[in-house]
Structure formats: structure tokens, C-alpha cells
Amino acid sequence: MEVQELLYQMFMSNHRFTCRSDEAWSRLVWTTTACSNFKHLLYNARKNTQKVCQSVDPTLWRECALTWIRRDYWESLCNIWAAERWQQTSTTMKVNQAANPEANMHTSGSVSFATHQSRLEKELKQPPTFQEVFDKTHKKKGMDQYISNRAREVAESYSQ
Structure with a gap:
């Protein structure tokens, strides 16, 4: 059995769902979360x-x-990180991020866009528009002001 499948089965041994579609949805969310956590x-x-x-x-x-990691896996990771292609990609990403620090700015912390969307849907008692969720995650709390000029520009382009 693959490690990922084993971990998911361990997760499912502690959780139950009333609907089969909820179980399928949980698998998708679990996999996405596991991938993100593993990357970090x-x-x-x-x-x-x-x-x-x-x-x-x-x-x-x-x-x-x-x-916590097998030695052969660790050595393989070190080889990947030492490879010229990985080094070039890393450098390019750092330069891009430094060149446009506003590009990834938001006020939602580690809460996902989907979670904000779900919370907003409960609050509004109807599915929110993309614009409403964007505003919720890119405006200063309690103010009608975007956190950056870039966020304001993106919001204006969506409203058009």
C-alpha cells in the first residue's frame, strides 16, 4: 500500500461521513492539504x-x-536541490517574488479561499460572487480599503 493511501486510511479510521459524496470530497480536500503541508x-x-x-x-x-526521513530519500532530495535546473528555478522564483511583493498579498492568512467562500455563503445566506470573496480576502478588516494598489486594480478588472 502506498504511503499516501495508508495515511488517508488512518485519517478515515477517525472520521465518518453520512453521504458518499462527502467522503469523495474529503479525499480531495485531504489530498490537497497533505500536498500543501508536505511542500512546507x-x-x-x-x-x-x-x-x-x-x-x-x-x-x-x-x-x-x-x-524522520529515510536516508536514501534525504540524499535524493539533496541531489534534486543541488541540480542546476532546480537552482535556476529557485533563483527565478525569488527574483519574481521580490520584484512584485504585492502580487501574493491577502488578508486571509492560512485560511483557504474555499473556506472564506463557505463562511461568506453562510453569512450572506446565498452563494457569494467571486468579487465578494476577493473583497473579503483583500480588504483591510473593517475598512473599505484594499490592502494594495495591485489588489484594487485586480478588483476593478473583475468588476468590469
Whole structure:
């Protein structure tokens, strides 16, 4: 059995759903959440190992294997992170993010867009428009002011 399937079965051993479609939906949400959490887990592992080894060279991190991951997996990850293609992509992403810091700004924290949409639907007692959810996640709390010029521009383009 795959690790992902085993973990999902462990999750399901603690949860029950009345409707089959809810179970299918839960699988989708669980998988999305697990992928996101795993991505952050690897990011933190990489950053922490960089600090411990006091080096930005992933080839030197191989010796600083983490206790929760198999050594051969860790070495494979270090090889991927050391590869020129990965390094180039990482550098490009850092440059892009620094060039436009407003691009990823929102006020929703770690709460997903879908969760905001669901909460807003309960509050309004009808499905919210995309504009309403965008405003909820990109305006300062208690104010009718967008958190950035970019957010205001995007909102204006949606309203047209």
C-alpha cells in the first residue's frame, strides 16, 4: 500500500461521513492539504538543514540527514536541490517574488479561499460572487480599503 493511501486510511479510521459524496470530497480536500503541508515540511527541512550545516550547498546537507526521513530519500532530495535546473528555478522564483511583493498579498492568512467562500455563503445566506470573496480576502478588516494598489486594480478588472 502506498504511503499516501495508508495515511488517508488512518485519517478515515477517525472520521465518518453520512453521504458518499462527502467522503469523495474529503479525499480531495485531504489530498490537497497533505500536498500543501508536505511542500512546507520539505521547505522547513531544507531551511533548517541549511542553518545546521551552515551552508547553502545541498551536497553538504547529505550528512545532516533528518531522523524522520529515510536516508536514501534525504540524499535524493539533496541531489534534486543541488541540480542546476532546480537552482535556476529557485533563483527565478525569488527574483519574481521580490520584484512584485504585492502580487501574493491577502488578508486571509492560512485560511483557504474555499473556506472564506463557505463562511461568506453562510453569512450572506446565498452563494457569494467571486468579487465578494476577493473583497473579503483583500480588504483591510473593517475598512473599505484594499490592502494594495495591485489588489484594487485586480478588483476593478473583475468588476468590469
